[in-house]
Amino acid sequence: MSLIEPFQTPFMARALAELIILGVLGGTVGVVVLLRRLAFLSDALSHTIFPGVVAGYLLAGEDGVFWGALAAGIATAALLTLLTRRVAQDAALALLLTTLFAAGVVLVSRRSGYASDLTAFLFGRVLTVTPEQLWQTAAVAAVVIALLAALRRPLLLRAFDPVGAEAAGVRVGLLDLVVNVAVALTVVAAVRAVGMVLVIALLIVPAAAARVLSDRLTVIVPLACLIGAAGGWLGLVVSWEASIGYGLRLASGGTVVLVLVAMYGLAQAAGLVRRRVRLGRARTGLEAVQ
């Protein structure tokens, strides 16, 4: 199995570049998602932008997809704020998710070739990423990462001490909106290339794995980016090897997710060992003192 050879063809190289950018973006945003427990929000956003994608495509073709998705993402954030005044947040998210997704399915089910459109949205077509899409993804990643880096202090304060943040003069409502928009932008940038399912995995799994391996935020963020990018790379290699070497077609997006989950499992095992070692060291230290 070669780690580099599959990427000599241009379409595989583009797929790799896209997945590495998304891995870094997903790792960064994922840490915020993990700290603020926004996993369900990310999941909901990845579904609710579907009607936007369909409507954008019907109105303006390929170019409309990005803007349609963005409009639907912002609409979700607004509706969610309205609903949570009277309904528990998880129920509101579940309702928005299913209703908007169903609206998208109804729209798309009137077209012929319905099954293949839906599949493309759910699972993406990372192997057909165009250079133009690659630039779009890179631009979104740069904007979102710069935004989060600039806001890192208030974000941290908000995550660990919401009351203290408010007392310190942080505008919590505005900050939450920025975070929701960052998640929405990530989802929008990623969904066309890698599909809904992989977006959720990229936003949750690398950050959770990095969290198991370290307690320090300055380590967790780069580690999450690294895990996200490495998962994309290995997933592509596995999917390529399986189809070339063994005649077994494995969907590339799904394979990347499985590799990420396997990496999470390894991180859990490593975390367990790390804690045992520390505990042992602390015990021997204690005995030495006594």
Place this chain on the structure above:
Amino acid sequence: MTWFDSSVHRALAEAVLVGALGGVVGVHVLIRRLPFFTMALTHATFPGIVIAALLGADLYLGGGVFGLLITLAVVLFSRVRGQDFTAATGIALAGGFALGVVLVSAQDGFAKDLTAYTVGDILAVSARDLAITAGIAAAVTLLLVVFRRELLITAFDPVGAAALGLRTALIDFILLAAVVVTVVATVPALGVILTVALLVGPAATARLLTDRYALLFPISAAIGVSCGVAGVWLSTVWNVAAGASIALLVGVVFGLVFLGSHGAALVRRRAAARPL
């Protein structure tokens, strides 16, 4: 010829069953704050269904067994220090769904099969599916009725329930198992994504209409049944996807009730604020 020979009639009967079942179980999902867990569960039963289809085994059995495995995995993951329930659920969701996708993608006829799993096909329900759904609905309802007191006290006061000598872990497991079998019964009709609509929507709508626990169940079941029947009817009239019409109706009904109750609350507040 019986009434069940027509696929539309079978779909209507299935819609009534899953609507009522989803409505009743949904009340528990709502008060125990399980919507995200349910979402993960629907996605996670997907590889079970695919494996069962590959092995030629029973689809319901495959989905059910896998669902229970994932439930265990989530409970174990969330006990690990530093991980919360949400992240564990998210990982189970993404991993389970990806496993299903990879398994399906190794087969032929990829897109079509996958669409049936993700958005369901209530018009393809067979008489046997209908019988299984009816059996599951009866069993789950019976379970919820028998354990109604235990479920109620565990939901609102878990510490008090434990102090009374109830085995709360067992009660929790009974409830989660009820959610798992409900999901397994509903997925063939509505698909893995839209099943959540029936398990959350009617109950959340009922919650806006009443504050009384006992009334939640009939109202929620009635909303589930009406949305199910109306959704099947709409889809045959306008030729749109049936599962999606049901989910969309659930959302629309919730939206209307939400606006109505929001308006009513505003009017009440105004009236209360007016000087005597």
